[in-house]
Amino acid sequence: MKSMRVAIVGASGYSGEELLRLLLRHPHVEIACVTSRQYAGKPLTEVHRQFEGWPKAKGVIFSGSEISEITASGAEVVFLALPHGLAAEFAAPLIKAGLVVIDLSADFRVADVSVVEEFSGQQHPAPELLKDAVYGMPELHRDQIRSAKLVASPGCYPTSIILPLVPLLRAGIISPERIVVNSMSGVSGAGRKADVSLLYAECNEDARAYSLPKHRHLMEIEQELSFAHGAQVNIAFHPHLIPVNRGILTTIHAELKAGYSQVEATFEDAYGKEPFVRLLGDGLFPELKQVVRSNFLDIAWRHDKRTNSVVLLSAEDNLVKGAAGQAIHSLNLIANWPEKSGLI
DSSP states (O other): OOOOOEETTTTSSSSHHHHHHTTTTOTTTEEEEEEEEETEEEBBHHHHHGGOOGGGTTBBEEEOHHHHHHHTTTTTEOOOEEOOOHHHHHHHHHHHHTTTTEESTTTTTTTTHHHHHHHHOOOSSSSGGGGGGGEEHHHHHHEEEEEEEEEOOHHHHHHHHHHHHHHHHHTTOOOOOEEEEEEEOGGGGGSSSSOOGGGHHHHHTTEEEOOSSSSSSHHHHHHHHHHHHOOOOOOOOEEEEESSSEEEEEEEEEBSSSSHHHHHHHHHHTTTTTTTTTEEETTOOGGGGGGGEEEEEEEEEEGGGTTTEEEEEEEETTTTTIIIIIHHHHHHHHOOOOTTTTOO
């Protein structure tokens, strides 16, 4: 099976580090280039010492983030593991140079530029690319991803929310109104940065809500839910920070329009054959410790007869299924490799 050379732009952050952990063990991938303005010129194993002794890490040196260096590396696919707002500056010239771009930021996840600019408060630097970007959720857009030149890999919160809701909205089992979502995220979801609010002493033995009532991930969540329903869907989304390193646990309340007995069959039809969605049904509860460092999303459900609602629960690793793992799943589709390659 033909191998492929890949580059990771922004390989010093949490998502970039997770990309490295998975791609250095991927049977069909060669690392062509890893970039970091901060660590340019340093060996990969000096910055990420856990990769010392890994065969594919030997001799890999961080380069700067110049487009010319990335294209000269011979990379065919580029992962952008950059902060929101910065990735768009790289995507256009890399695509023009003939490379496939898989972007882990939020820069290309929403097709409507007015929505993007409303949430970001800034003018989008490459609005012409929005129409060509494919939302990189394999369970929903598998065929489009295979031929994409720009994959907008979904966010961590959206993955934990969209996948449980879409099958029920498509089937008309739940009402699109009064959907309430509460999510709890580990601290790594904020990225690797200096921020007093993210210090150990500030986060440990604490839990707090943030970015209410209009978190930036709402725009892609509501876009995908609206596609599924066929009309605009607005939800109430309440993110919380909890004192764990990684993982997202989400609880969703939605009013039933059809019988609860249809829920299980609907999920089986949608995800019964999906390699990275595990259906726990009406008996188990998703747990972070069962998904951390894996590319699985676990989904469970319960019937609340008192309120005529269904309670959906999901758990994932925000850095794998919510970031690097999902992006590599898209790479496997683009390269026509087995979907589990490098992820199991």
